[in-house]
Structures are given as C-alpha cells and as structure tokens.
Amino acid sequence: MTIIGGTNKSGDIEPYSICCQSGDIICLVGPTGSGKSRMLGDIESLAQGDTPSGRKILINGEIPSSSLRTSAIGLIAQLSQQMNFVVDLTVREFIALHAESRLIPDPENIIDLILKTANNLSGEQFSPDVSLTQLSGGQSRALMIADTALLCPSPVVLIDEIENAGVNRKNALELLVKEGKITFVATHDPVLALMGSRRLFFKNGGIAGIIIPDEEERLAMRYIQKVDDQWTSWRDQIRNGGVLHLDDSKKKIYNRLIL
Numbered sequence: 001m002t003i004i005g006g007t008n009k010s011g012d013i014e015p016y017s018i019c020c021q022s023g024d025i026i027c028l029v030g031p032t033g034s035g036k037s038r039m040l041g042d043i044e045s046l047a048q049g050d051t052p053s054g055r056k057i058l059i060n061g062e063i064p065s066s067s068l069r070t071s072a073i074g075l076i077a078q079l080s081q082q083m084n085f086v087v088d089l090t091v092r093e094f095i096a097l098h099a100e101s102r103l104i105p106d107p108e109n110i111i112d113l114i115l116k117t118a119n120n121l122s123g124e125q126f127s128p129d130v131s132l133t134q135l136s137g138g139q140s141r142a143l144m145i146a147d148t149a150l151l152c153p154s155p156v157v158l159i160d161e162i163e164n165a166g167v168n169r170k171n172a173l174e175l176l177v178k179e180g181k182i183t184f185v186a187t188h189d190p191v192l193a194l195m196g197s198r199r200l201f202f203k204n205g206g207i208a209g210i211i212i213p214d215e216e217e218r219l220a221m222r223y224i225q226k227v228d229d230q231w232t233s234w235r236d237q238i239r240n241g242g243v244l245h246l247d248d249s250k251k252k253i254y255n256r257l258i259l
C-alpha cells in the first residue's frame with residue numbers, strides 16, 4: 001500500500017509518500033485535531049484525492065479499481081475505540097457465525113484458537129459461553145483483535161488507540177505482525193507509539209515528519225515497557241484487593257527516584 005501525500009488544513013503540500021508492506025506497524029502521533037483519524041479515514045476509503053486531505057492510496061503501486069474501493073471492507077479491517085455489540089449471541093456462537101460467513105469448512109480449530117488468543121490478550125479471562133453483551137471493554141477489544149488477526153482476511157488493520165486497560169497491547173501488535181497485517185495505530189500513548197516500525201508525526205492535518213525508531217528509542221521503549229508492566233501489576237493487585245509491598249532494595253530505588 002502506498003499513501004501519496006495531499007495537503008494539510010492550510011492547503012500546504014504534504015511532501016511525503018509512504019510505502020507499507022506486510023508486517024509493518026505504522027504509528028500515527030500528534031496533538032488532538034492534528035489529522036490522525038483523517039488519515040485512517042483516507043486509508044479506509046482508499047481515498048483518491050476526494051477527501052479533505054486530497055491524499056491518494058495505491059494498492060500494489062496501482063490506483064484501486066472502483067469495485068475494490070466499494071468493497072474496501074474486505075481489504076481493510078478497523079478496530080474503533082468504541083466496541084458495542086448489538087447481537088444476542090455467546091462469544092463462541094459469534095465467532096462460529098463469522099467463520100461460517102467466511103466459508104471456513106471445519107471451523108472448530110480456528111474458533112478455539114481465537115478464544116485462546118483473545119483470553120491471552122485480555123487481562124480478565126472469559127468463557128466461550130458468556131454473552132457478547134456481558135464482555136467488558138477490554139475483553140471485547142481482545143476478542144476483536146484476535147478475530148481480526150486470525151479470521152479476517154483483510155491485509156490492512158486500522159486501530160484507533162488500543163486502550164491500556166484490559167488488553168496486552170504489545171502481544172496484540174505482535175499477533176498482527178505475525179499474521180502479516182499492515183497495521184496503522186493512531187495513538188497518544190508513548191508505549192504504543194514507540195512500538196511502530198515507523199512513526200508519522202501529524203500537525204495541522206498533515207504529516208510533519210516520519211521517524212524511524214533508532215537504538216536509543218528502542219532502549220527507552222524497553223524501559224517504559226518495564227515501568228508499564230510494573231504499573232499494570234500494581235493496578236491488578238490493587239483492584240483484586242491486594243496491598244503493595246516493597247522490599248528494601250525497591251524502597252531505596254524509589255526513595256532515590258522521588259528525590
């Protein structure tokens with residue numbers, strides 16, 4: 001997929017073309033209103049200079065046919081921030097229905113794999129027999145990420161911020177890469193932003209820079225992830241009624257850090 005730059009909100013030329021391949025994670029960062037969702041919208045609609053940004057999207061170097069544009073639902077999967085189910089089905093029935101719609105001949109194995117993967121991604125385990133409408137936000141998102149990665153043939157996945165609570169974001173992105181998806185993630189979260197193979201920085205509706213994380217950033221990311229893991233573990237302990245205990249070495253480190 002190639003994204004050919006258009007114009008920003010002031011009408012200035014966006015001097016970038018971005019070529020993406022299977023397994024790429026492209027993170028979109030920038031202040032609120034800077035144009036991240038517009039970019040996701042342009043990709044979703046396979047824009048041809050006909051959106052406010054004037055961007056154009058090429059597939060395998062070519063302008064997509066009008067039939068590909070109208071059936072873009074098959075090429076592009078989108079995980080939006082809001083996840084509300086309106087069907088009265090259990091988790092297993094829902095995945096089975098999706099597998100049936102994809103004409104998968106013997107779906108039991110894939111259903112089990114999606115259930116297992118979704119439970120690995122989710123902070124809180126859930127049973128295949130629970131109703132979709134009873135899933136928490138994090139569980140719903142974990143289910144949809146596993147379903148998108150393992151059952152959707154769409155090679156491109158658009159994610160509008162994976163919420164911190166309830167989803168292992170690192171594993172989620174690794175799963176999408178392993179399944180060969182091109183993943184675009186719009187985010188305000190530094191941990192997610194640093195996980196990309198490229199980071200597009202947005203300003204005033206246009207791409208203002210492209211950053212490829214170097215060794216220094218990779219090191220910073222590993223450190224931030226450690227802090228994030230510690231934070232998650234404390235959060236889980238506290239919400240399960242636990243009490244935080246620090247051994248002497250930790251007390252010394254924290255005393256030094258807060259000075």
Ligand SMILES: Nc1ncnc2c1ncn2[C@@H]1O[C@H](COP(=O)(O)OP(=O)(O)OP(=O)(O)O)[C@@H](O)[C@H]1O
Binds near residue numbers: 036037206
């Ligand atoms: N290149 C552009 N040309 C014209 N309008 C644009 C352009 N980019 C974005 N816009 C418009 O600016 C508004 C804000 O953009 P957008 O919603 O994409 O921001 P965002 O970065 O996703 O914000 P947030 O982080 O709050 O979700 C939208 O109405 C969008 O259509």
